[in-house]
Amino acid sequence: MKDSTPIASLGEFGLIDHLTKDITPVNSSTVKGVGDDCAVLEYNDRQVLVTTDMLMEGVHFDLTYVPLKHLGYKSAMVNISDIYAMNGTPRQMTVSIALSKRFSVEDMEEFYSGLQLACQRHGVDLVGGDTTSSLTGLAISITCIGECEKGKAVFRSGAGQNDLICVSGNLGAAYMGLQLLEREKAVFNSQPHNDGQPFSPDFSGKEYLLERQLKPEARGDIIKQLREAGIQPTAMMDISDGLSSELMHLCKQSGTGCSVYQERIPIDYQTAVMAEELGMDVYTCALNGGEDYELLFTVPLTDHDKVIGLKDVKLIGHMTRPELGRHLVTGSGQEIELKAQGWQSNL
């Protein structure tokens, strides 16, 4: 059986010391990390990027099926993804957690091990944070800091009226992973629990969907490819709320319309199978399911030949004059107005 050390036995400062004792900064921009009133960073002639996200138990994650290590990994990754979405390189992170008495030192070790794995993969230094108590659930707040060459940051507002629209990877898989977890949770809850049989959720053949939901990967590899190919996107953002919603943001902030071709939206085979199983329209899932953390970006028409050579990037449409509206073009040529159903906020 797993040990469970009460956090009170270490105290707040002891817990922070314990969790951060093995952290050695890898970036030259990290002058001073954990352990003082502030972290000290040095960026010289680079621009500094800052993003922050807050994750609340019961709203953003459900600990009945999300292991704490995965939660740590994902919490870090969604912030790292925002730095890439500006065409930047992630460098530092601060992590604040508020936790109730039901969490142990070992729980926090799990959470931090996931967090640090994500940071290591993307060369990010953990430089500070806050650990405190919560009367109820777990609350997590992460701030990620990155850098970018002056003038190279890519905003949501820079797309031109004829720019090509590209996405990385495939869409809808994380949403299908969530549906799968929710389905198995419902099965579990409806079964009698005292039959002596351990519960075996049926995830076979669907591991990819689970991974996309529980362990998303920020697309630093795409940013690297773009640089190597000499492509400077005109606008970019990561897809956290669903393609449809993000396209609306790009169009609104860039002052354009858009046409996106349904058949060009990249969808994984497992996503399609799962949608079929659940009787859902797979394009609806790809357009409105959230948490894919793929990159959505636009490039000038003149970069067409460069962009089609990129690995794991798909051209899905183009920007238009704003008065033409924002449309999804179906296989039969029908134009449907895009709606941002998005990832429902509980507010």
Added chain:
Amino acid sequence: MKDSTPIASLGEFGLIDHLTKDITPVNSSTVKGVGDDCAVLEYNDRQVLVTTDMLMEGVHFDLTYVPLKHLGYKSAMVNISDIYAMNGTPRQMTVSIALSKRFSVEDMEEFYSGLQLACQRHGVDLVGGDTTSSLTGLAISITCIGECEKGKAVFRSGAGQNDLICVSGNLGAAYMGLQLLEREKAVFNSQPHNDGQPFSPDFSGKEYLLERQLKPEARGDIIKQLREAGIQPTAMMDISDGLSSELMHLCKQSGTGCSVYQERIPIDYQTAVMAEELGMDVYTCALNGGEDYELLFTVPLTDHDKVIGLKDVKLIGHMTRPELGRHLVTGSGQEIELKAQGWQSNL
């Protein structure tokens, strides 16, 4: 009667737009504020300071007596204070809030008005954040970013063995303010509430204590004085957990002992009166009461004449060799070992 607009009527993005629409950055280091995946900052040859704090309802604040405007002000101020505590200048802030359905748009306007007032007073730009929902109470996470000339950041670890120990302002007042609020809350709760008489808490003559608790001021003025006087402190931190606890941090990280003279600890008249009223030892309150947000710093002996000329700064003792221990010297010359009772964490 006050309006109460449900947040759902604006939605998450609408709420952020509404709350941030009047924000105009004042710092040249703010290249891009609210509205994209990241804020973009430019610091050139300066070092970047980053600090973060998380505040949870029921743990860090009690909305039965803390108005939301004050909460916003204080939340910003405690982070600004950390930047000053590094000898820096605060410049940007990100704010994340998770709120439950009982909060209205007007509540958030109140919170933001306090936050922005604090930011304006200290020249800080609000550059981003996250607004989301909470199943229970209010959670606030703030990250403050500042700057500092290279090599001028002051850490906790730099104090020498004979350095003089200084504090700004006076201590224990914020703690007495909290006691006062808690006392009036208890009186309120013990009274029958249907007698038609509005409850009038008895705060007369104690406004200063309330202000210290509800509306603390980060000591940027002291940092300014230090610069003007040509004093570079050897170690510094702000007093958030109580003088005793902070002295222990400085000694531990600097590898020194210390002697602090009880009679030199600055205490306001109202703090002393309130302690008397409550039958508490005023020095215990000044040593262990938290949230004063005064600055504690050390300077070399050679700066003695400069430091005694500073306004609202008091010399309270000196660092010693580590083997001499950490002591409070009473009026009668008795040496008492310092203990970090601190500001009790609920962990």
